[in-house]
Amino acid sequence: MMSGDRFWLTDAQFARLEPYLPRDTRGKPRVDDRRVISGIVHVLKSGGRWIDAPPEYGPRKTLYNRFVRWAAKGIWTDLFHALASAGGPPAQVLIDSSAVKAHRSASGGKGGRAVRRSAARGAGARPKSMR
Template sequence: MIREGFWLTEEQFARLEPLLPADSRGKPRVDDRRVISGIVHVLKSGGRWIDAPPEYGPRKTLYNRFVRWAAKGVWMEIFRALAAAGGPPAQILLDSSAVKAPRCASGGKGGSARRRSVDRAAAEPPKSMP
C-alpha cells in the first residue's frame, strides 16, 4: 500500500538518473527513485528522518544517501541542471524557520513608549538635581 506523499514520476526520474552516482559496492542499492522521493518528502514535510514512511525505503538509507550525495556535490549538480532547463533558480532556499515572540518583545526594555530626542534631553537640567 502506498500512502499519500511525494513520488517522482517516471519522466522526472528519467531527467535525474544521468546525474546520479552509479558506483555501487556491496549490497544492492535501494531503488534511487524511491530514495529520492523519500528525501524530498522529508525535506518538504520538515519532519525527522526517522518519521519517513516505510514505503520510501529504510530511513537510515534516506539519511545516509542525502548526506553522502551532499558531500559529493550531487545535489548541487541536480539543482544546476534543473535551473539550466528552466526549472527553479540556481540557488533556492531549502529550509526556513519562524520564531514566535510574545507581544511585549517588540519594544525592548520599558515597552514601546516614545522617547524624547537626545538633543532635547541634553538641553534640560538633570532630573537628579533640584
Template structure:
C-alpha cells in the same frame, strides 16, 4: 497515506543520468523510492526518522542525502534542472521577508548621554539589597 510524494517516471528519467554509478558492495536501494522519500522529508520539514516507511529504511534516506551532498550530486541535479528551463526572469531559492519596527535594532532609545562603565566602576551600586 495520501500525503506521500512520488517523482513521476518522467521526472525521475531526467535525474537518472545525474546519479552516481560508482557504487560498491550491496546493490543500492531503489533510487526512485529513496529520492522521493528525501524530497518528502525536505518538503514536509520533518525529521528523517518520521519519514513514512513506504520510502524504505529511514537511515538509507538520511545516508543517501548526506553522502550525495558531500559528493555534490544534489548541486549538480539543481544546476541541471535549473538550466533545463532556460534563463529565469527571477530566482528565489529560499527567502523570507520580515518587517521590523524602526526601534527593533536593539539598545535603549533616546538621546541621553550615559557614562561609560569605567567612570561608573568606582561609584557605589545604585540598587538596594
C-alpha cells in the same frame, strides 16, 4: 506527484534526474534511487524527522545516509544546477519584497531625540576656540 500526503517522483521527473545520479557504486546494489529520492523529498518537504518517514520509501536509515553522503559529494548541488539550467533563462522572474518596521536605534547609530547640528552648517560657523 503527491499521493495523499506522500511524494513520489513521476516517470518524467525521474528520467530528468537519472543521468546525474552516481554510477560508481561498489558492493551490494543500491536501494531503488527513485524510491529513496522520493522519500528524501517527502521528509524535506514535510519538515519531519528521518525516523518518521513512511515505510514505503524504504529503510529510514537509507534515506538519511543517502542524503548525507550525496550532500558531502556535492551530488544534490550538481542536480540542482543541472535542472535549474536545463530550461534556459526563465521567462518571468518574481522578486518578493517585504517592508519591516525597525526601531529607530536598529541602524546602530546613537539613539535619542537630541537635535544635532549638521557638519556642513558648522563648517561655515565661527570657530569656538581661539588660536
